[in-house]
Amino acid sequence: MKQMNMPGETDRMQHIQPKPRKSVPSMPEKSLDALYRRPLAAKRTGALYGAFPYPTKISPEAIALYIAAHTKPGDTVFDGFGGSGTTGLAALLCERPTDELRAEAIRLGLNVQWGARNAILYELGALGAFVGRTLTNPPDPVAFRKAAEDVLAAAESEDGWMYEALDPSGEKGSIRHLIWSDNLRCPGCNSVVALWDACVSLDPAEISSTFSCPKCRHESPMDEVQRVTVQERDDVLGDKRALRGRTMARVYGATGKKRWSRPATAADLALLKKIDAEPIPTSVPQALIPWGDLYRKGYHQGITHVHHFYTRRNLIIFARMWDRVESYRGALREGLRFWLLSYNAAHGTIMTRVVAKSDQKDLVVTSAQPGVLYVSGLPVEKNFFAGLRRKLTTISQAFEIIDGSSGKVEVVQGSSCKVGLPSGSIDYVFTDPPFGANIPYAELSFINEAWLKRFTDRTDEAIVSPDQDKSIKEYQELLTRSFSEARRILKPSGKATMVFHSASADVWNALQRAYQDAGFDVEYAGVLDKKQGSFKQVTTQGAVRGDPVLLLGPRRKAVKKVEGDDCVWTVATALHRAASAAHDPDEVTAQRLYSRLVTHFLSRHKQVPLDADVFYRWYAEQPMPGVLCSVGD
Numbered sequence: 001m002k003q004m005n006m007p008g009e010t011d012r013m014q015h016i017q018p019k020p021r022k023s024v025p026s027m028p029e030k031s032l033d034a035l036y037r038r039p040l041a042a043k044r045t046g047a048l049y050g051a052f053p054y055p056t057k058i059s060p061e062a063i064a065l066y067i068a069a070h071t072k073p074g075d076t077v078f079d080g081f082g083g084s085g086t087t088g089l090a091a092l093l094c095e096r097p098t099d100e101l102r103a104e105a106i107r108l109g110l111n112v113q114w115g116a117r118n119a120i121l122y123e124l125g126a127l128g129a130f131v132g133r134t135l136t137n138p139p140d141p142v143a144f145r146k147a148a149e150d151v152l153a154a155a156e157s158e159d160g161w162m163y164e165a166l167d168p169s170g171e172k173g174s175i176r177h178l179i180w181s182d183n184l185r186c187p188g189c190n191s192v193v194a195l196w197d198a199c200v201s202l203d204p205a206e207i208s209s210t211f212s213c214p215k216c217r218h219e220s221p222m223d224e225v226q227r228v229t230v231q232e233r234d235d236v237l238g239d240k241r242a243l244r245g246r247t248m249a250r251v252y253g254a255t256g257k258k259r260w261s262r263p264a265t266a267a268d269l270a271l272l273k274k275i276d277a278e279p280i281p282t283s284v285p286q287a288l289i290p291w292g293d294l295y296r297k298g299y300h301q302g303i304t305h306v307h308h309f310y311t312r313r314n315l316i317i318f319a320r321m322w323d324r325v326e327s328y329r330g331a332l333r334e335g336l337r338f339w340l341l342s343y344n345a346a347h348g349t350i351m352t353r354v355v356a357k358s359d360q361k362d363l364v365v366t367s368a369q370p371g372v373l374y375v376s377g378l379p380v381e382k383n384f385f386a387g388l389r390r391k392l393t394t395i396s397q398a399f400e401i402i403d404g405s406s407g408k409v410e411v412v413q414g415s416s417c418k419v420g421l422p423s424g425s426i427d428y429v430f431t432d433p434p435f436g437a438n439i440p441y442a443e444l445s446f447i448n449e450a451w452l453k454r455f456t457d458r459t460d461e462a463i464v465s466p467d468q469d470k471s472i473k474e475y476q477e478l479l480t481r482s483f484s485e486a487r488r489i490l491k492p493s494g495k496a497t498m499v500f501h502s503a504s505a506d507v508w509n510a511l512q513r514a515y516q517d518a519g520f521d522v523e524y525a526g527v528l529d530k531k532q533g534s535f536k537q538v539t540t541q542g543a544v545r546g547d548p549v550l551l552l553g554p555r556r557k558a559v560k561k562v563e564g565d566d567c568v569w570t571v572a573t574a575l576h577r578a579a580s581a582a583h584d585p586d587e588v589t590a591q592r593l594y595s596r597l598v599t600h601f602l603s604r605h606k607q608v609p610l611d612a613d614v615f616y617r618w619y620a621e622q623p624m625p626g627v628l629c630s631v632g633d
Contacts, residue, residue: 034108035069036526036551039586041104044530047397052131052338053346054084055371055439058432058499058547061101062528063090066430066497068097068105073115075427078489080416080482081462082121085132087430088409091119092136095405116407120426122416124461126454127445129413131338136409138399139335145396147332148339151324152392156385159320162275162313163383165253168262173255175383177365178264179354180311181249182377183228184211188218192228195377196249203361207354207378227377229301235280236307243302248272249378252365261362275312281319283326287450292443292467299375306450309349311381318348318384322451337452339395343387345447350379371439415460417481419489426489429496432547433479436472436507437464464507476510483518487554496520496552499528503612508598512607520552525599529586546586546595550602568609569618571600590619 042062043049049059067077067090079087093101095116105112119136123129138144163175181196193215199208199222211225212218230245248264287306302308307315318340325336345351351368353376365380412420434441440463442456449455462478464470470478486496498515502508515521527546575596579587586592594612601608 036524039527039529051398052342060086060089064093068112077119078426082123088119088136091117092405119409121411125456133411134338139331141399144335167255173253177382178251180246183245185226186213189216194247205356207356285450341448352380419485421489432499479514487519501547505608508608521555523553524551525603
């Protein structure tokens, strides 16, 4: 499929075509050293960061420091992997930097000129392009808030009865959320038992990995217990489907300011019967899921279409709100869609879950697990109205921050392998390409894209994907094409800052070959210190904490590898000694040291010698200071 711009997008791109400008003077070496040598903090908080959940985002405030340091007011920045638009936001923040941003620039000794920058972002994903375009070109914040409150008020007035519930004393309240439970078949007595009854206990909260039948007391590991399957009519498709049988386990609600919880009652089940009689809105997408690398035959049983990720109640409520938003036009409608989708897939589906935390009396409700499409055995059904009301505040604040910016940001839904910009027209590139096999973005975004009726062409999706028959080789080729375009549109002396994260030496080396083949080489290397790791950085074995940052410049014709001891353990020991001398506990962690190890080799134009998990095993076994290379290293 050919990548297409949104309607009118080509005309706008031609309208703000970057004008040829003189090359930006090189930053002083001292400033560059300060910017890349020390870990730059990237917070995962604030209205701009929290407006929309999108994987592997970087704080726009952190990116703004790089942009301000490498450009001057009026310059144009490019990002070929635009994601949710954070590079565009960062360019706009340069016009009105916060006191904190100014203070950080002074602390680092950066000689920056604050002022408006422009940005052009290419993003292959339909959802990412929509999010980036809406955030960087928001509707009027006052009109947006008024319209959203009107939509919410109408929805609560007409459909609020679907979230009604009686509290433990019999008073009328409303559901905050409720927990469903998979039904299991006891291996001992063959009874149907709810996972909640067999594995969950409260005060303290615990979810056991051992099945314990409350009827016959039989105990088994959970992986030996069969899930119960049921047949259910699908009113959207007009057919039947087999899916996991579930029981409503516990209801959490509020009566006024009083919060409460209780087991499900006959009244709750009666409400479900009433909801069953409600027709499914015609706006519900009949979208067959193009399952790929994220499909799991167990917990995805019966989930073939997008609407299968919803309870009937939340499907009806969300579709009716979507219909109300469609009566608006232009930027206001896009802003309202943005608001609805910001809560939809992450909180409004059965991917929402509960976790048991130590010293907690009850289970803790959280969002969908990032980076996957996981459905737990205890899925949660949240109150859309309550969640969207909370999101409204954050999104309104984000729109207010950006509203009135004089800088221009254009977001093109298209492949960065073929960029429609003149050669030598861009002053600076900031980008964070997909991290190998880490995140299949298009597959993750499909639920929200189905509501937008805009989908991602995965042909040029630069990931390692068995389902798409994309190995490291294909991944490298796509990166090379993209980086070659970035090099072409950069001015002759232009620089590119790239943030990257991987625990795989093969991925790092594919990245290196890609940017070198495109005409780039590393001039400086540092670490972006994300103050709160992403889900995969926290949970994945061998994950890296702190993303390496590479400053790329034009590749010299003859690049000499920096000579020195290539023994990885000798290098690691030297890095550890330097980190220890800095008296920074983050620097001496295995994860940070691996990031430093990667940047050490890349900045010397050498390949990364080993995966993170191998390094971590060695780190755990060796006394780091004074360690010597083993024979054969």
